[in-house]
Amino acid sequence: MNRLNKTDRPYDIVLFGATGFVGTLTAEYLAAHAPDGLRWAIAGRSGRKLEELRERLPGGSKVGVLKADVSDPGSLRELAEDARVVATTVGPYVTYGEELVAACADTGADYLDLTGEPEFVDLTYVRHDARARETGARLVHACGFDSVPHDLGAYFTVRQLPEGVPIRVDGFVTANATFSGGTFASALNQFARGRQLLAAARERGRHEPRLVGRRASAPTGAPRFAPEVGAWALPLPTIDAQIVRRSAKALERYGPDFRYREYAAVRHLPVAVGGVAAVGALIAAAQLPPARRWLSDRLQPGEGPGPEKRAKSWFKVRFVGEGGGRRVYTEVAGGDPGYDETAKIFAEAALSLAFDDLPPTAGQVTTAVAMGDALTERLRRAGITFRVAGSR
Numbered sequence: 147m148n149r150l151n152k153t154d155r156p157y158d159i160v161l162f163g164a165t166g167f168v169g170t171l172t173a174e175y176l177a178a179h180a181p182d183g184l185r186w187a188i189a190g191r192s193g194r195k196l197e198e199l200r201e202r203l204p205g206g207s208k209v210g211v212l213k214a215d216v217s218d219p220g221s222l223r224e225l226a227e228d229a230r231v232v233a234t235t236v237g238p239y240v241t242y243g244e245e246l247v248a249a250c251a252d253t254g255a256d257y258l259d260l261t262g263e264p265e266f267v268d269l270t271y272v273r274h275d276a277r278a279r280e281t282g283a284r285l286v287h288a289c290g291f292d293s294v295p296h297d298l299g300a301y302f303t304v305r306q307l308p309e310g311v312p313i314r315v316d317g318f319v320t321a322n323a324t325f326s327g328g329t330f331a332s333a334l335n336q337f338a339r340g341r342q343l344l345a346a347a348r349e350r351g352r353h354e355p356r357l358v359g360r361r362a363s364a365p366t367g368a369p370r371f372a373p374e375v376g377a378w379a380l381p382l383p384t385i386d387a388q389i390v391r392r393s394a395k396a397l398e399r400y401g402p403d404f405r406y407r408e409y410a411a412v413r414h415l416p417v418a419v420g421g422v423a424a425v426g427a428l429i430a431a432a433q434l435p436p437a438r439r440w441l442s443d444r445l446q447p448g449e450g451p452g453p454e455k456r457a458k459s460w461f462k463v464r465f466v467g468e469g470g471g472r473r474v475y476t477e478v479a480g481g482d483p484g485y486d487e488t489a490k491i492f493a494e495a496a497l498s499l500a501f502d503d504l505p506p507t508a509g510q511v512t513t514a515v516a517m518g519d520a521l522t523e524r525l526r527r528a529g530i531t532f533r534v535a536g537s538r
């Protein structure tokens with residue numbers, strides 16, 4: 147690994163997409179929690195919006211402003227050259243994200259994003275992982291509610307179990323929250339790209355080295371009543387399980403044979419059936435361009451739940467882990483998953499990459515691999531619960 151000299155870059159962290167819904171919350175979090183001497187900048191395509199945001203931020207006069215547009219690769223290159231860590235909220239990532247990953251991989255800047263799009267993550271692996279390994283850049287996707295509570299929660303659970311034994315972990319997600327225009331646009335875009343998603347996964351499979359002597363899997367579980375959590379368990383088709391499986395592939399601590407399954411936990415059967423029907427209808431509608439346009443007009447980019455609604459939102463991920471004759475129940479929990487906690491997790495992950503003493507990694511890495519212990523500790527200090535709820 148040839149980590150390029152990054153100490154002489156003007157900024158520790160550059161936040162791209164700072165003027166969007168999550169971007170603004172992340173900028174506010176950084177402004178309120180930045181360690182003394184943090185050199186950081188907000189970046190985006192609109193100079194006017196960036197200046198307005200900077201004026202609102204506490205200590206804003208010390209925050210840099212960088213103009214960059216995804217349609218101008220030169221501006222992204224300059225942005226990456228100026229930063230030790232680039233954090234981007236500019237999605238849908240499969241549409242807008244690749245050039246910035248390329249610029250970070252090439253210039254050795256660490257990169258993190260909020261994608262939940264498996265197609266994008268597979269595509270950047272195939273095209274940019276090798277270059278990032280050469281320059282020492284860490285490319286860390288899914289640094290928000292997708293998939294940090296799941297990835298670090300599974301990692302936390304594994305560490306409660308004996309070493310060197312086969313381990314099974316099931317994650318059960320419950321949440322009460324709504325979403326923003328940006329998230330809705332990314333989800334619709336993803337639902338409409340089933341074929342491309344499979345093609346990207348196959349292409350990744352052709353490039354990725356096979357795991358030798360160990361196994362790590364993340365099969366889709368069947369819907370069932372799960373007595374261990376007293377709820378109906380519905381398989382969740384998010385990126386989380388793939389991320390957890392990649393952490394297990396990379397880290398010996400997950401044991402010789404690791405399996406992770408993720409579910410939504412729903413207490414009442416009619417709610418479970420209604421939820422499945424609603425997601426099915428959305429996926430079906432996303433296949434038809436006019437229906438997709440109509441749906442995306444319902445919620446505009448930049449819009450999202452207000453502070454009062456977010457204050458009432460919460461999430462809890464319960465994990466049941468088994469290995470070496472032990473069973474452990476753990477929990478990761480916090481407030482509004484999609485926005486307040488996502489902004490907190492994203493900002494803390496950027497600070498962790500910039501300042502923590504982390505294991506030497508490069509290329510596409512998960513949060514558990516790049517900064518598992520350090521980020522867990524940071525999130526605990528920032529009010530997200532990681533706890534053992536029981537064991538036998």
Ligand SMILES: NC(=O)c1ccc[n+]([C@@H]2O[C@H](COP(=O)([O-])OP(=O)(O)OC[C@H]3O[C@@H](n4cnc5c(N)ncnc54)[C@H](OP(=O)(O)O)[C@@H]3O)[C@@H](O)[C@H]2O)c1
Nearest residue numbers: 163165166167168216237290291292326328329332447448
């Ligand atoms: N992982 C998670 O748990 C999680 C949670 C929440 C959101 N997300 C994801 O985060 C992303 C952002 O969500 P959001 O609600 O914040 O969306 P948003 O409000 O629409 O913000 C998008 C940002 O992208 C910028 N942008 C758009 N086109 C651009 C271009 N050509 N060049 C430069 N910047 C451009 C926008 O700039 P302007 O302000 O100038 O329009 C804005 O700053 C979405 O992909 C969403 O799915 C993930």
